[in-house]
Amino acid sequence: MSGWSASDIPDQRGRWAVVTGANSGIGYVTARELARKGAHVVLACRSEARGTEAGDRLVAEVPGADIEFAQLDLGDLGSVRRFADAYRHERLDLLVNNAGVMALPFGRTADGFERQFGVNHLGHFALTGLLLPVLLRTPGARVVTVSSFMHALANIDIRDLDSERGYRRWIAYGRSKTANLLFTHELARRLEVTGSGVVAAAAHPGYASTNLQTAGPRMAGRKAAERFAEIGNRVFAQPAEAGALPSLYAATAPGVRPDSFTGPSFAMWRGAPGKSWRAPWTRDDTAAALLWAASERRTGVTYGALG
Numbered sequence: 001m002s003g004w005s006a007s008d009i010p011d012q013r014g015r016w017a018v019v020t021g022a023n024s025g026i027g028y029v030t031a032r033e034l035a036r037k038g039a040h041v042v043l044a045c046r047s048e049a050r051g052t053e054a055g056d057r058l059v060a061e062v063p064g065a066d067i068e069f070a071q072l073d074l075g076d077l078g079s080v081r082r083f084a085d086a087y088r089h090e091r092l093d094l095l096v097n098n099a100g101v102m103a104l105p106f107g108r109t110a111d112g113f114e115r116q117f118g119v120n121h122l123g124h125f126a127l128t129g130l131l132l133p134v135l136l137r138t139p140g141a142r143v144v145t146v147s148s149f150m151h152a153l154a155n156i157d158i159r160d161l162d163s164e165r166g167y168r169r170w171i172a173y174g175r176s177k178t179a180n181l182l183f184t185h186e187l188a189r190r191l192e193v194t195g196s197g198v199v200a201a202a203a204h205p206g207y208a209s210t211n212l213q214t215a216g217p218r219m220a221g222r223k224a225a226e227r228f229a230e231i232g233n234r235v236f237a238q239p240a241e242a243g244a245l246p247s248l249y250a251a252t253a254p255g256v257r258p259d260s261f262t263g264p265s266f267a268m269w270r271g272a273p274g275k276s277w278r279a280p281w282t283r284d285d286t287a288a289a290l291l292w293a294a295s296e297r298r299t300g301v302t303y304g305a306l307g
Helices: 025-036 048-061 077-086 115-136 149-153 169-194 212-220 223-235 245-252 285-299
Strands: 016-020 040-045 067-071 094-097 142-146 199-203 261-266 270-275
Touching (some): 016 115, 025 048, 025 094, 067 077, 094 115, 142 245, 169 285, 199 245, 245 261, 245 270
Parallel strands (some): 016 040, 040 067, 094 142, 142 199
Antiparallel strands (some): 261 270
């Protein structure tokens, strides 16, 4: 894995990929590099205008790229169902659950869930479950869910998944990223039991310069915090091109193991992809099963063949 870069991505011709949040940041880079290697990539984005612009930019950077845009709002389960219903392709080799929000002021999704938990976890839980049939019939398919080293801030509270007992934006973010890892843990276990051959893995970008860092302060009207985030992105963060490498590795490298967690090799912050530390609670079988059951109840999405 040492020194792995985008040039090491295997040939992706004939493969189909869905990348959520592909209009900017590491999602855009992930989509672009998969397309560069020949994959047909669906840019799954909330905003049609931004998604279309991203598609135009991608084709300008990778002439002949085989891409399409599809509208997907992970904060609206109706939108998630419409996206899945509209996916009529015969195969899905890569599902990259990349989109997310970070440290926003308290808010709720269209379905009434706390926004960070709803978008970062429940939306992707529902999307993966609804696309499961096509994933299962695609040999060698992978599901890569993007978490964060900030998952270490907090374990989930199964009794208060919507932070109604008190909302702290960074704790809520950490819980949502822990949920991503618990989801991957339980999904990998269920896939392995069925012998499906589908691999569920997780990745994180380290500290990458994207618009995630500034969105929360901007929404809250905290100008000084927004400026501080901009300086941090410029001075300390690695570029989105480097931040996308763990996702690309988990999605394409040979031998990626189920429930693995790939991130930057230097202090989980920056550098080439490597095996990443994760908090012990992200491998808690009981917590993962409880979260799975709660997610099924909340989304109304069950995983059928996986039990």
